[in-house]
Amino acid sequence: MGLKKEANANVNPTHVAVDRKRHLNVVFIGHVDAGKSTAGGQILFLSGQVDDRTIQKYEKEAKDKSRESWYMAYIMDTNEEERAKGKTVEVGRAHFETETTRFTILDAPGHKSYIPNMISGASQADIGVLVISARKGEFETGYERGGQTREHVQLAKTLGVSKLLVVVNKMDDPTVVWSKERYDDIQSKMIPFLKSSQYNVKKDVQFLPISGLLGSNMKTRVEERVCAWWDGPCLFEALDAVEVPPRDPEGPLRMPIIDKFKDLGTVVMGKTESGSICEANPIPAVTEFVAQLQILELLDNAIFTAGYKAVLHIRAIVEECEIVELMQQIDLKKKKPMKKTPLFVKNGAIVLCRVQVNNLICIEKFSDFPQLGRFTLRSEGKTVAVGKVTTLPTVANNA
CATH class of the missing domain: 3.40.50.300 (P-loop containing nucleotide triphosphate hydrolases)
Structure with missing residues (x-):
């Protein structure tokens, strides 16, 4: 289990549903x-x-x-x-x-x-x-x-x-x-x-x-x-x-910075001692989504079909994922969806598929927010596909 430090932030309950623990x-x-x-x-x-x-x-x-x-x-x-x-x-x-x-x-x-x-x-x-x-x-x-x-x-x-x-x-x-x-x-x-x-x-x-x-x-x-x-x-x-003094969620935001590093921008880590951090439009947190994938190069003997597993990389998120359904294949010449639903696809194919991950991840549709809607799939240290998130579940948790 990879273990990292994390910020401890209060979330204003008037904006989102929170765990009461x-x-x-x-x-x-x-x-x-x-x-x-x-x-x-x-x-x-x-x-x-x-x-x-x-x-x-x-x-x-x-x-x-x-x-x-x-x-x-x-x-x-x-x-x-x-x-x-x-x-x-x-x-x-x-x-x-x-x-x-x-x-x-x-x-x-x-x-x-x-x-x-x-x-x-x-x-x-x-x-x-x-x-x-x-x-x-x-x-x-x-x-x-x-x-x-x-x-x-x-x-x-x-x-x-x-x-x-x-x-x-x-x-x-x-x-x-x-x-x-x-x-x-x-x-x-x-x-x-x-x-x-x-x-x-x-x-x-x-x-x-x-x-x-x-x-x-x-x-x-x-x-x-x-x-x-x-x-x-x-x-x-x-x-x-153990009883600890409560923090004041209505007070001014005060967060001593513990550490910082650069990863597609500057990331800071700290502990919120006072105040609240909240989003007016919270990002969706999902375990499943629909994406358009372009297959680059599969490993030898691998077949890209329902049940295919890989590691999904999106920004700093790294999660194991599974392709649970191939929905449509795009005709590369006509740039239109093929009528027949594919059972599997080969290198170079563009396919619409349903993807599942084990843990909740925060993503956006590519059309709404490209930076949080594009990802790569890797297997055994090699990039096998790149993708765009096209559809999110209608009912998604909010982070």
Whole structure:
């Protein structure tokens, strides 16, 4: 799963229908070995964002690298440098939902070399999950002067992360075995430091034990036979219960810019702290449309017919798509539609077809807005067709 940073914008409900679930950005912070990516990957698995087949694939990849316990982290750590070193480098991003809240997970790097990237992640966050390793020696390494646990906490507070869940991870480790004494020792050492970092520990901080690797005390409460002394909430319950100060959607628009890059124009990323962004004429969001395609050059032995699959590129959108119906072929000499509906077409053909994608995409008809109505189809790294969007569904979602 490719993970990128995103802007968090409020949409004025007087203009468009909105999802009434609240949305929160959650940044995972902590020392490099605390298990942030593993915990994030486990959350996605437990909330149904990753299927068993994908998990099995990651288990095999991790085993091949002799890193069997890292497989859950592979869900969040997607590039080869991260998988080889077992360290998050970029700020990973993923999504999951509970009954009341839509969450965006921001997995910030823990290694000191990537502190600027961690700052980028924390600056987008509404709440922080500070992951601490309970394993003997690892908590001490992160907590000692100069350790990343301390620096991350101080940076998070400075960057406006006012609410903190402190999850004591790796409670299943052989050096811990869900020890209340170890948990209490970590909590007693962290509380004075959190207070010195200007956190209101009683109001804004909550501690809880978990096992990110096993998923214990995450979606459901840990079983009594595993941990008889814990009677508090699990991680999902704690996340659902966090209250953050509301932003003022009627205030002036204020959006600190986090990053920018050039991609057919300048694209900026930020977090809307006040005000609203809305469109008087919102762009259609669809999973199906009709397009006129010109077939350039198909791969060897490929047949362009209903069921043909390729990768659709339109502006910055990249989505897998399927041709579900060939509707008309254009006679290249007469420039008119042929009477017979084609079963398949060859290189050079121009054909009207119905296209489906897996996820909602924002596009326009070429006749209305050419920049958002032209696209390419690629297969195995090669452009096989170019197209124009001719018709959108009469009932389309609005972004």
